[in-house]
Amino acid sequence: MGKKITDKVTWVGKTDWELKSFHGDEYSTHKGSSYNAWLVRDGKNVLIDTVWGPYDKEFVTRLKEEIDLKDIDAIVMNHNENDHSGALPELMREIPDVPIYCTKKGEQILRGLYHQDWNYVTVKTGDTLDLDSCRLTFVEAPMLHWPDTMFTYMSGDNILFSNDGFGQHYATESLLESTADMDEVMREAKKYYANILTLYSPQVTRKIREILEMNLPLNMICPSHGIIWDQNPAGIVQQYLEWADAYQENQITIVYDTMWNSTRQMAQAIARGIESADPDVKVKLMNAAKDDKNDILTEIFSSKAVLVGSPTINYGISHAIAGLLEMIRGLRFKKKKAAAFGSYGWSGEGPKQIHDHLQKSGFEMVSDPLGILWNPDRDTVADCEAFGRQFAMAAAGSTAETTGRQLNGN
Ligand SMILES: Cc1cc2nc3c(=O)[nH]c(=O)nc-3n(C[C@H](O)[C@H](O)[C@H](O)COP(=O)(O)O)c2cc1C
Ligand SMILES: [Fe+2]
Ligand SMILES: [Fe+2]
Known part of the structure; x- marks a missing residue:
């Protein structure tokens, strides 16, 4: 059975407490997740979003316990990524003529994924669907985080159905802010923002300002993953504005990899240097090959400055650091300082490669890379x-000399 949220709105989604990874293995989900779908019952009955494909039969079966499928007048698809549209084919086999409200891009994606000529009704910002005593208003939100994304606002109950926006990969039974472990929720919300939304921060800021200017009364935000923001929806909106604005805390993160411990020793010595120069800064060391990549990216998101180190391997860098640098490049972090380091045996180009990559990824490089032989x-x-001390001063905005040791031959 679904879970009643208001007199008119019932959650008909799927909670997965065991989910360990999402987007293949691109995103770790330490705390499970949920796929939230909503049934709005009024003069007309509307289903908002569905769930991921593996749960399609379960979803349709449980939906039938809530409502005779014949009584569904419309489906609203806020975002058509597989985790929300996966159960559509199973549902549409039962109600093939029901209109699917989505953006123009949404229709293209549904056609591309499922190759079905369903009854698409494409909508734009400001278009509405009257249900009787309440009304749904659609707001396009392109690139939050896909081109098709839109939000649906329900008047009367004053709910924003925001799909992935404001979501977290987090499993709860109650779905409510009031009974969730909010430290865990906020950690997952931050991880979600850092890993999925950082690069779309300009769009986040613009869209939130646009919605705030509409002056809509807001009782709840219902995202497509995790909890409902039912206590303080304005709080997560405010938090998003902060995260979107080149977010940083007084933190320096050192990420490294090592085969024979030399680069680890360098990382630890650099950390001591930072600590001695700036006892107020929070320093975190992470091993790119052992720590979770999405947790590392979340720590980088929270940092004002980062140091990345790798031994030189086959005239290059380690597999884990290379993968992480590619993820860092994609997220387009803003206003962060950085430097590179690493141990080497003969040619020693690893740290320089990291340096160049971080520079191209938009980091302000505050020193030359530091290479140590063996x-x-x-x-x-x-x-x-000393490199750590100088880095700490540069990260604190000091004008102190910040050049590290030059690499031989680089
Ligand atoms: C498989 C392998 C490939 C390596 N390739 C290079 C290389 O191309 N250039 C170089 O300067 N050192 C190379 N080295 C030497 C390492 O950079 C050196 O052992 C370094 O001190 C290792 O640092 P670590 O203790 O942090 O793993 C290689 C070492 C290994 C095991
Ligand atoms: Fe998505
Ligand atoms: Fe999603």
Whole structure:
């Protein structure tokens, strides 16, 4: 059975407590997730979104317990990615003529994914669907996070159905802010923003301003993953504005990989240097090959400055650092400082490659890369500590000299 949210709105989604990864293995989901779909019953009955394909039969079966499928007058698809549209084919086999309200891009995506000539009704910002005592208003939100994305606002109950926006991969039974562990929820909401939305921050800011200017009364935000913001919907909106504005905390994150421990020793010495120069800054060390990549990206999102280190391997860098750098490039972090480091045995181009990659990814490089030949000795450990001190001062905005040791031959 579904879960009643208001007199008119029932949650008919799927909660998956066991989900460990999403988007293949691109996104880790330590706390499970939910696919939220909603049944709005009024003079007309409307289904908003569906669930992921593996749960399609379960979804249709449980929907039938709520409503005779013949009584569904329309389906609204806010966003047509597989996790929300996956159960559509199963549902449409039962009610093939029911209109599907979505954006023009939404229709293209549904056609591209399922190759079906369904009864598409394309909508634009400001278009409405009257249900009797309430009205649905559609607001296009392109690239939040796909070209097809839109939000649906329900008057009367004053609910914004925001699909992935304001969502979190988080499983709960109650779906409500009031009974959820909000520390966990906020951690997952931040991780979601950092990993999925950072690069669309300009659109986030613009869309939120546009919606705020509409002055709509807002009792709840119902996203497509995780909890409903039923206590303080304005709070997550405000939080999104902060996250979208080149977010940073007083944190420096050091990410490294190592085969024989030299680069790890460098990372630890750099951390000591940072700590000695700026005892107020939060320093975190993460091993790119051992720590979760999405957690690392969330820490980078929270940082004002990052150091990335890799041993030189086959005239290049490690697999884990290379993968992470590609993810960093894609997210287009803003206003963050950075530097590169690493141990090497002969050619030593690894740190320079990291440096160039971070620079191309929009980081402000505050020093030359630091390369150390083989295992660091007392002198080169001291060099690493000095590198850390200088980095901390540069990250704090100091004008102190910030050049590191030049690499031989680079
Ligand atoms: C498979 C392998 C390939 C390597 N390729 C290079 C290389 O192309 N150029 C270089 O300068 N050092 C190379 N090295 C040497 C490492 O960079 C050196 O051992 C370094 O100190 C390792 O740092 P780590 O202790 O942090 O793993 C290679 C080492 C290994 C094991
Ligand atoms: Fe999505
Ligand atoms: Fe989604």
